[in-house]
Amino acid sequence: MDTVITRKNRKNSYRIGIVLLFLTVSYFAYSMITKEKSLNIKRDEISIKTVSKAYFEDFIMFQAKAEPLNSILINIIEGGSVQEIFVENGGHVEKGQALAKLYNPNTELSYLTQETSMIEQINNLNKARLDIRNQELNLAKDLIAIEHDYNTAKQLYDLNERLFKKGIIAKNEWETTREGFRYQQERKNIIQQSIQKEKQTNQVQIQQINRSIATMEKSLDILRGNKKNFLITAPLSGRLSSFEPILGKNYQAGESIGKIDVMQGYKLVAKVDEFYLERVSVGQKGTIEYKGKQFPVHIAKVIPEVKDGKFQVELSFENAKELDLKQGLSFGVKLTLSESVKTLVLPKGSFNQETSGNWIFVVNGDKAIRRTIRLGRENPLYFEVLEGLKEGEKVITSSYQDYKEVVVLQFDK
Structure with a gap:
């Protein structure tokens, strides 16, 4: 006789195992999250x-370089290629001294054309003024002739008037003489008025012509002055720096090719991190160390334009008499921002x-x-x-x- 074997319920075992696994994973996850x-x-x-x-x-610390107190840039006024160089960088130059010469054939040809045109216009204006003067001269000659006719008619009128009163001449001859004198008198008055108006008109025209000629001559002077701009000269006396033109190189108008330093004192120029832009202001004091001594300085100018994360400041010395400075010397500046x-x-x-x-x-x-x-x-x-x-x-x-x-x-x- 066969024995009946009872099968265990495997589903309950699976469920219990899954629950235990979930609890274990949850515990470790919780431990990982909460554990420092x-x-x-x-x-x-x-x-x-x-x-x-x-x-x-x-306070803040930054590096600053000594630069001349005053400098002026040397700018190209008329663009062109460098033809000649007369001085070397670093030398002393006097005001008006030639530094370099540029050459631009197209611009020079344009100047020559403009100059010729201006001279032609000035000549035309002078001719027009001369024509007006000749016209006035002709009118003056006409007036002289008319006055002569008038005077002749008046003399005849005065003579015939006396003869008519004495009965020497006939009435019709006297009437003819009187009519002739009236005609010459009216003719003279009309011509005089016409000439007066003509003179007034001519005077206005001459004034306009004179103003035009003056303007054209001024423009011509400017044009001739511009032709001299190909020669670059020193705008003032001082030491030439950053002057490195290259023969044959073409430079554009407005481009700077150097500067002149006026050797009458020094200032410090530095670039400061933009983080301090709102905290740095004119008048703030600081110090630098030079040859083992501390020297006071102060902010003289703040240039708020930010480039590459920095802005520029200029510092002045409180007393620079003991300083024997040279351009390019670098100093560590300690700038005090508050007490x-x-x-x-x-x-x-x-x-x-x-x-x-x-x-x-x-x-x-x-x-x-x-x-x-x-x-x-x-x-x-x-x-x-x-x-x-x-x-x-x-x-x-x-x-x-x-x-x-x-x-x-x-x-x-």
């Missing part, structure tokens, strides 16, 4: 500094490049724990601490390049 990420490091691989209270001086105050400070370090001042590792025994902080002003030495740190606490200030995702740093024993 840590990393073991060596103490000698990092830099540890102490938070302290000190006088915080808000010093005692506050909580943190020594600067490369940690700020990764944290932007928002967090830092604070040393606690054999480990360092990540902490949120808030920093304020900075100078080349310190950060001002506003929140998150206390006096006497030690922090890691070296680079955090490998610790961006780490919460706890464990020091190896």
Whole structure:
């Protein structure tokens, strides 16, 4: 007789296994999420500094170069190729001294054409003025003839009037004489009025012609002056610098080929990071070190145009009598932005490049724990601490390049 074997329910076993697997995976996932990420490091691989209270001086440091107090650029007025060079860079030049000569045949031909045209126009205007003068002369001659006829008629009139009263001449002859005199009198008056108006009109025309001639002659002088612009001369006396023209090279109008430095004092010129643009202003004071001594300087000009992340400033010396400066000397400038105050400070370090001042590792025994902080002003030495740190606490200030995702740093024993 066969024995009946009861089959176990495998479905329940599968379900229990799946539940246990899910719980296990969930536990490990939860542990991974909640567990703080840590990393073991060596103490000698990092830099540890102490938070302290000190006088915080808000200043910045930058390099500046000595330049002549006044300079003027040498600009090309008429473009062309360099034909001759008369001086060398770095030499002293006098005002008006020839520096170089350019050549541009097209421009010279254009000038010659314009000059010929202007001279022709001036000649035409002179001819028109001469014609008016000749016309006035002819009118004057006519007036003389008319006045002669008038005087003759008046003499005859006076004579016949006396003869008629004495009855020597007939009435009809007297009437003829009187009519002739009236005609000459009216003729003279009309011609005189006409000549007067003609003179007034001619006077206006001559004035206009004279103004036109003056304008044309002025334009001609300017044109002839422009022809001289191919010869580049020194605009003032001084030392020639940055003057390096090349024979045969073509230069455009307005292009600068050098400058002249007026050797009557020096200034400092520097480029400052754009971060400080709103904090640097005219009048702020600073110092430079020269031959072991400190010399005061101040901001004389701020040029707010930013190029390559920097803007330019010019500094003047408070007293440069003791300075034997030369162009191109470089100085480290310490510029004070505000008065010093005692506050909580943190020594600067490369940690700020990764944290932007928002967090830092604070040393606690054999480990360092990540902490949120808030920093304020900075100078080349310190950060001002506003929140998150206390006096006497030690922090890691070296680079955090490998610790961006780490919460706890464990020091190896």
